[in-house]
Amino acid sequence: MTGKDVHDREAIRERLREQASREDIRVSIHAYREMAEEGASYDEVREVLEDACVVENYPDQTRGPCCLVCRRTSEGRYLHVVCTTGLQVAVIITVYEPTAPKWVSPFERGKPG
DSSP states (O other), X not given: OOTTGGGOHHHHHHHHHHHHHHTOEEEOXXXXXXXXXXXXXXXXXXXXXXXXXXXXXXXXXXXXXXXXXXXXXXXXXXXXXXXXXXXXXXXXXXXXXXXXXXXXXXXEEOOOO
């Protein structure tokens, strides 16, 4: 993605959709651990990427552009996936279910402290 594209949420969604369909996905060790803890499968993560809503975008992240995406899976639960947006493959950084108090809803953060 170009520098401009990492700021464009629709371009991010399309790129993640394409990466998921080609299975151009790599899962970090941290994300594997989180997936195991949450009982989330690789198929669920891929499903999220296939039709994700970009909840938060971090184009200027120190380690490279990334974003937080969310979707309800076919298992009926919402999953948050944090992944890269500037690489040829989507690197999954972490996966978790959005829960209170940190999240009011799957798409809205809770109020700090």
